[in-house]
Amino acid sequence: MIELIDTYWLYFLVGQYPHGPLGGLALTLILAVLGLLFAFPLGLVFGIARVSPWRSVRWPVSALIQIVRGTPLLMVVFWAYFFLPSLTGQNTDQFWTMLVALVVFDAAYLAEIIRAGIQALGKGQTESARSLGFSYLVAMRLVILPQVVRNMLPSLVNQFVSTIKETSLGYIIGLTEVSFIATQINTQVLTRPAEVYLLLGLTYFILCFGLSRFAFWLERHLQQRTMAKAHA
């Protein structure tokens, strides 16, 4: 296994870069980070729309979210892969296809996290902000969302964990992320699939487990801060 790592570690980490496109673990992480980065504002808007008092805002967004949540990510990837070119009139490369799919998919899940956060806050906060004379949207921005986003930080990290794992589906459309690279390595070595995929699994696990623990720590830390404040 050592010689396997010795031979292929750079290929595993960055793909053919700098002699070809960036790939491997680096690409996986870049995709996950960008995916969440773009999905977050979109999820925020969707989440707010989900609890909007106006039906014309609430219904279409709810429908979109239910459709995305009721569909496997693989389907979303296929749609992005086959429909996006017909929509934009030009071929989209695998990276952007996968990014679009991830953003749409994660935004739907984040929207649900945000909706739950807003509803968990109770209507007292909105009522007191509105009583002071703030409009609905200003009350959201100044009073509700700052609290919701802080409360959802652990969920956000967990969503990032999911996104990292989701990037592996890029394999299906030939995106050279880390799973794809592992398969390439396996094809080249031919005789040691168990070890190759064990290494791949370990890589995902260390990354995701570490982040999960971080989310857990964050959750406790935030809880303790609230408790400490209450008992000071």
Add this chain to the structure above:
Amino acid sequence: MIQIEKVNKWYGGYHALVDVTENVAKGEVVVVCGPSGSGKSTLIRTLNRLEPIQSGRIVIDGVDAHGARVKLNTFRSHIGFVFQQFNLFPHITVLENCTLAPTRLRGLKPAEARDEALTLLDRVGLASKARAYPGELSGGQQQRVAIARALAMRPPLMLFDEPTSALDPEMVGEVLLVMRDLARDGMTMVCVTHEMGFARDVADRVLFMDAGRVLERAVSSDFFARPEHPRLRQFLSDIRTPFPVAA
């Protein structure tokens, strides 16, 4: 200042307010009391339109509160509202709770808003807590901040929805004292409360509600000395003897 004319409200099939008609004059302090579910909180929440009504009219300072043309946010900014659960904003400091609305809605500069807020916090005895977060305060302190926050918009009218019901008994007094001082300064106040001592000593008039109707209205001395409606007599005797006395 407030005219309530034949107001009706239903929650589905439940008739929560039945033909409520009442006037509150400028500078008057009116206490609304009654058993749970009598509609007193509903009534006060319709005044700044936290609850819609189905018929009737509520006019405050010449503005039809439930009219189609009312500028709701401006209208509400002229009415201070204090909640049972305080509802301070927990993510910002006490001072920021009191400056948020004045800077955003009254157009005050941060320094002006800060000075005004500190004056108000001093008035409720909490200037020393300006930098604290709401979670660091006791319930009574939080409610006093909530009063200061409402006053920071300089409303000519203050509404209180059971302001002491969520408090530990030893903290009720400090909140009532702040409210009494406010009344003495001439603030127009409508207050839903179970604090009969406050009603007797501070209120100009007391309304008694049951099942969505105002059953009795009287100046506070008569209200307690000469209750007329049998339902009120029973209510008053119930709250005076919390435990049945053994023979």
